[in-house]
Amino acid sequence: MGILEVKNVGKRFGGLQALGDVNLSVAENTVHAIIGPNGAGKSTLLNCLVGKLIPDTGSVMFDGQSVLGRKPFEINQMGISRVFQTPEIFGELSVMENMMIPCFAKRDGAFTPNAFRDMFKDREIVERAEQMLEEMNMADARDDNAATMSRGNKRRLEIGMCLAQEPRLLLLDEPTAGMARADTNNTIDLLKQIKDERDITISIIEHDMHVVFSLAERITVLAQGTPLVEDTPDNIKGHPKVREAYLGETQDAA
Numbered sequence: 001m002g003i004l005e006v007k008n009v010g011k012r013f014g015g016l017q018a019l020g021d022v023n024l025s026v027a028e029n030t031v032h033a034i035i036g037p038n039g040a041g042k043s044t045l046l047n048c049l050v051g052k053l054i055p056d057t058g059s060v061m062f063d064g065q066s067v068l069g070r071k072p073f074e075i076n077q078m079g080i081s082r083v084f085q086t087p088e089i090f091g092e093l094s095v096m097e098n099m100m101i102p103c104f105a106k107r108d109g110a111f112t113p114n115a116f117r118d119m120f121k122d123r124e125i126v127e128r129a130e131q132m133l134e135e136m137n138m139a140d141a142r143d144d145n146a147a148t149m150s151r152g153n154k155r156r157l158e159i160g161m162c163l164a165q166e167p168r169l170l171l172l173d174e175p176t177a178g179m180a181r182a183d184t185n186n187t188i189d190l191l192k193q194i195k196d197e198r199d200i201t202i203s204i205i206e207h208d209m210h211v212v213f214s215l216a217e218r219i220t221v222l223a224q225g226t227p228l229v230e231d232t233p234d235n236i237k238g239h240p241k242v243r244e245a246y247l248g249e250t251q252d253a254a
């Protein structure tokens with residue numbers, strides 16, 4: 001059984017069936033990509049995993065426990081962290097201050113604005129945040145204003161902020177969207193390093209096939225709200241059904 005088990009999940013928006021009958025099993029300590037054409041239901045599925053949407057039907061189990069009915073912060077505390085398409089960092093704060101926020105949240109269960117007053121006097125938090133910046137190769141940027149960083153480094157910081165919460169499942173929603181090729185390649189290298197160095201499961205939604213094939217061990221192809229195929233990257237490449245879903249080609253032509 002996978003660390004994440006999605007069974008018969010359906011989600012309708014008015015007259016639109018965004019997810020039909022989704023079954024997905026993500027094995028522990030693997031990188032599992034979910035790909036599919038625009039409007040296939042990828043983000044809707046991700047939102048159902050983190051409590052932002054409640055499916056109409058089906059079940060979502062993480063490590064044997066249901067996530068349905070739990071609030072996003074509760075699901076986060078269960079060990080699921082999500083990186084959004086647009087980096088969710090605090091641009092007006094320094095890199096170090098940004099990193100301290102999830103360290104507080106992890107230790108104290110929440111981050112309250114009061115914590116800002118004397119945050120640098122809290123040695124435990126300072127040391128943990130410094131350690132995370134080291135691990136992210138960001139120690140030199142410690143005092144930089146987060147807003148001034150490149151898109152790739154903002155993403156690096158945000159992924160580090162997720163990892164500070166010690167998640168067991170990291171969900172990435174198009175982590176390289178809008179990035180220049182150099183930043184994309186840096187993000188691929190960072191995710192490879194995270195995968196090699198940690199006990200962590202990564203599930204990634206991504207349009208950039210270079211990113212998908214560089215990282216994924218399993219790929220699920222979603223089309224019109226339903227999984228079309230699930231297989232290894234080698235088998236997904238050139239799969240007639242996948243070409244059909246993306247390019248509108250018939251199987252005979254593929």
Ligand SMILES: Nc1ncnc2c1ncn2[C@@H]1O[C@H](COP(=O)(O)OP(=O)(O)OP(=O)(O)O)[C@@H](O)[C@H]1O
Binds near residue numbers: 016039041042043044
């Ligand atoms: N809140 C909503 N209300 C109504 N319709 C929605 C809502 N969210 C998504 N949809 C619709 O559900 C379908 C699936 O959308 P979703 O964003 O999950 O697809 P996606 O695969 O993530 O697409 P993309 O690759 O373009 O981001 C689309 O037709 C979309 O317009």
